[in-house]
Amino acid sequence: MKILQVFFIFIAIFSHAFTAKGNVLRDKTYQPEAIRVANEEKSARDNSQDISESDTGAQRPVILKKDGISFFVGYDWKMFYQSNPTAQDLLESEVATGVWKDTLFAGTGLGIIDFDHFILTPYAGVSFSRTDYLKSVSLINDLDYYSSNAYILFLAQFGNGWSAKVGTSYSSDYLKKDSEETFKEYYPNLSLLKSHSLNDSNRLFFETGIGYHYNEVDGSFQDPVTNLNDGIDHKRNFDLFASFSWETTIGPITLLPKYKLTYRDYMNGSNKTRHDLVHDVSISISAYQNDYLKLSVNMDYVMQEDSRSANYLPANYENFDLGANINLMARF
């Protein structure tokens, strides 16, 4: 309960601010157009610079799509150092490794629905990725895996700058060595997002949300207290999260430091009394970006605290990622 109190205090402090982009090293879904637009479009209320030139303003003709249906397709490549790929309390010298990750992704915007006080844009997408660990140790090499993901979400944009996202995703991981499926999950979730422009170069983002991880994992783990094997549902959990980030542009470089706090409440097996608090601090530095190509360097530090007593092997761990990312995306 104490962990939950900490979480809600965090939300209360930052709830009048801002929205967030996803963790660039762990995202399995790629932001649809509408989320990018919602985060980037600035209002005149936020814009401190007056560039008025005439009473009516400049009238520049544009070409518009006849319907709101859009498509996007892309490729994402990441190469990074990962200090703890196993997400367990192990010595970094034993498990730290380089990681190579490729992802192909595609999605579609299914139209724009005007509800007068808000605009609803449904999206669907899929992605397929391959993760290779470069360390020549069987403990790590055996973890190479493929991952597939599909999602559908509804994004509602309100006139006051807030937006809401509700949807669900399906993920499946399977090992490369024997194509064994080690993890699959349905993740229905809901989140609220808000951005605030300080000026043309600085924007703040806030996002908070809730979801349920309905997953199935390897059931061979043994509860150290009951000595019974955990079921495949022992990692199911509710999560609450809140994140705060700040985007600043200095010449051609965009910096995006971000802090995300997640509270997880597990339900089953040896995890029944488990509550996790996860701190995630990251920074992304984009040196070149246009509508299609984004190059970035990313750093990410994660610390997970498990609330259970020492009778259980607490799932505390720390992980540090540092690497480069190329993202190529086309929109139609």
Next chain:
Amino acid sequence: MASCLSAESLKVSYVFGKTEIIEKTDQNQSITSVKQDATIETGQFIGTGKGSRAEFIAHDVTWRLGSLSFAEWKSVDHFWLHSGSVLYSSSKVRRVVFSSRKSSCIFEGKGTIIVEALQNGGFKFIPFEAKGSIYTEDGKSKEVKDGRLLLVVGSPSYLGDAYDIDLMLMMRSSRLINAFPDILPTFNQMYLALYVQALTVDGKYDALIGDAPTDTNLQLWAFGKKAPAKSQKLTTTKKPTNPHSKPGFWSRFTSRSGK
């Protein structure tokens, strides 16, 4: 001075520079400066000086008059514009008549609309965001769309060509939107119109729409690295001929779009 608005009066909520009213009923036609928080009656000519602007409120409707404008409220729901520009903002459905030296139309609906007088006696009807319909004297009507500029020309008036215009550029460059101390009450709807256009824009013309010296000619000012600074006179039946070309599949990965 009346302490509350009558059915045919407007409250002056903001004045910048010089704004004057001319009472038509006086034989000597007295000219009075308009001051903030005053009340003006309909049936009087109103004019703004160079660089001046004013805001008026009546029945939850906000009116903003641009510089070098000469106009008259024939009633609170009938606005006549001789020259200059005006912004109309209402979050409730109303029936409003906009007229100029030669043309007029009826708008039934709600929204944020900019009207600009043209040299040919007609006017531009620019709904930044609006829901409703526009009716002209030739008996035709058209549903208004966010960001779609309409020309109302001729007598009896008819609708000329329509152009979708860049709403973000207009918002950032329009004094009727930006150069007033208070945010428009319909600002949230304007934000949503910007959002929808950002999702649907597929290219931009390197041109700006200017005045219309005749009913069939509309000025288009080209700009860009190669374009000369001269205006190009095109008929209202033609759109500009130099849009950004739509990129092919592979070129989308190597070049910017016209967005």
